[in-house]
Amino acid sequence: MRNGPEALQFHSLVRHLRGEFEDVPDKRKQDQVVFPLVDVILSGLAMMFWQDPGVLPFQERMQEQIGSSNLRTMFGVDKVPGTTQFRKLLDPIEPSFLMPGLRKGITLLQGTRAWLKFKSLGGRFLVAIDGTEYFLSEKIHCNRCLKREHRDGRIEYYHQALVAALIHPLTGQSFPLLAEEICREDGTTKQDCEINAAKRLLPKLASMYPHLDMVLIADSLYSKTPVMTLAKTLKMNFIFVAKPGDHAHLQEQLMGLRLAQGVTRLEKEEQQGKVARKKVEIAHDVPLFATTDITAHWLSYSEESNSGKVGYQNGWVTSIKPTKKNALELVAAGRHRSSIENQTFNALKNHGHHFEHNFGHGKKHLRFNFITLNLLAFLMHQLLEIGDELYTQARTWNGAVRNFHNLLQGAIRLLLWPDWTTLMNYLLGRTPRIRIESG
Numbered sequence: 414m415r416n417g418p419e420a421l422q423f424h425s426l427v428r429h430l431r432g433e434f435e436d437v438p439d440k441r442k443q444d445q446v447v448f449p450l451v452d453v454i455l456s457g458l459a460m461m462f463w464q465d466p467g468v469l470p471f472q473e474r475m476q477e478q479i480g481s482s483n484l485r486t487m488f489g490v491d492k493v494p495g496t497t498q499f500r501k502l503l504d505p506i507e508p509s510f511l512m513p514g515l516r517k518g519i520t521l522l523q524g525t526r527a528w529l530k531f532k533s534l535g536g537r538f539l540v541a542i543d544g545t546e547y548f549l550s551e552k553i554h555c556n557r558c559l560k561r562e563h564r565d566g567r568i569e570y571y572h573q574a575l576v577a578a579l580i581h582p583l584t585g586q587s588f589p590l591l592a593e594e595i596c597r598e599d600g601t602t603k604q605d606c607e608i609n610a611a612k613r614l615l616p617k618l619a620s621m622y623p624h625l626d627m628v629l630i631a632d633s634l635y636s637k638t639p640v641m642t643l644a645k646t647l648k649m650n651f652i653f654v655a656k657p658g659d660h661a662h663l664q665e666q667l668m669g670l671r672l673a674q675g676v677t678r679l680e681k682e683e684q685q686g687k688v689a690r691k692k693v694e695i696a697h698d699v700p701l702f703a704t705t706d707i708t709a710h711w712l713s714y715s716e717e718s719n720s721g722k723v724g725y726q727n728g729w730v731t732s733i734k735p736t737k738k739n740a741l742e743l744v745a746a747g748r749h750r751s752s753i754e755n756q757t758f759n760a761l762k763n764h765g766h767h768f769e770h771n772f773g774h775g776k777k778h779l780r781f782n783f784i785t786l787n788l789l790a791f792l793m794h795q796l797l798e799i800g801d802e803l804y805t806q807a808r809t810w811n812g813a814v815r816n817f818h819n820l821l822q823g824a825i826r827l828l829l830w831p832d833w834t835t836l837m838n839y840l841l842g843r844t845p846r847i848r849i850e851s852g
């Protein structure tokens with residue numbers, strides 16, 4: 414059953430997300446609850462959505478002065494928590510209770526016609542996984558910080574997260590599905606790492622999206638026995654970069670296969686553009702390591718210009734059997750590995766989302782909960798681009814997207830808006846029909 418055109422509009426997204434967070438367990442006694450946890454979570458989501466780390470005091474003052482706030486009119490938050498109280502209440506919430514917000518956003522997307530465009534490789538869906546750093550300091554740290562020691566004696570403390578994102582096979586747009594914290598556990602000295610986080614993330618990913626036929630795409634770090642074995646156990650396909658330097662045994666096997674005519678070579682001439690020739694090599698069921706019996710299919714790709722100069726080139730191991738018909742599609746999917754970095758991490762870190770802003774570490778989960786809410790806000794923006802026409806018009810009305818977010822932040826801080834539609838029409842230069850009261 415397809416959702417109507419309003420499914421990915423702002424009011425619909427907020428309503429559905431509120432429904433997801435209303436059942437977050439609250440260990441406080443009922444007579445001690447001044448700020449319901451659902452309002453605390455949505456206050457954090459609004460902060461990230463509006464890309465304004467300092468917005469809560471403005472909304473708190475607006476509520477005191479005129480009895481309402483934009484948190485109430487747009488996110489349904491009845492009473493705005495103060496900054497200190499907000500952090501205190503957000504800190505103990507288990508991140509696993511925030512992840513269903515990401516799933517709900519993807520579920521709403523699945524119910525639209527736009528979902529059909531995400532299919533690739535015979536009806537499968539590309540899911541990129543990659544780690545990213547979101548905090549770094551030589552002074553500030555907590556008991557969950559990772560530690561990096563330098564030869565000159567300096568110690569850097571940092572936080573990392575492993576993120577899985579749905580990738581659009583044509584545009585490369587990235588839609589966060591799930592995140593896993595890479596951190597030092599309380600009371601331990603052992604460092605966590607990206608692969609250990611992947612071992613925790615993949616089963617959760619399979620459980621959260623059981624009907625999604627995934628093709629995992631990732632860099633050479635993942636083309637090792639533990640992750641590939643786990644992916645096969647979970648019935649997930651994969652396309653992982655296989656750098657020659659990381660796969661000495663594989664390279665030896667390929668040398669023998671070439672001598673035995675066991676490597677298929679494909680070449681395609683291009684009539685237009687800078688690329689004159691595309692070359693693909695394919696080998697099936699190749700042993701990858703001398704110490705394990707795991708096998709995978711292998712393919713490589715290179716581009717040549719009219720002058721014969723080699724441009725892009727790469728190689729992958731995959732669970733999907735390459736053929737003459739699907740080889741270039743597999744290559745295109747493998748090349749989308751960088752989409753999660755370019756389309757998600759770059760946007761979050763360099764385009765106003767304050768992904769690396771130090772919102773505070775807290776005692777338990779505060780730092781990672783902020784990251785999770787930031788990813789959810791980013792997903793909301795991505796979904797609005799697909800389903801909210803007023804939003805897409807307003808983003809481009811004043812030229813650069815950065816101008817839109819600056820105007821949005823100013824409008825949210827200074828004026829009380831009765832609803833999202835009125836605000837978007839204002840940003841589009843249309844005179845609001847409803848009188849706007851100053852905060």
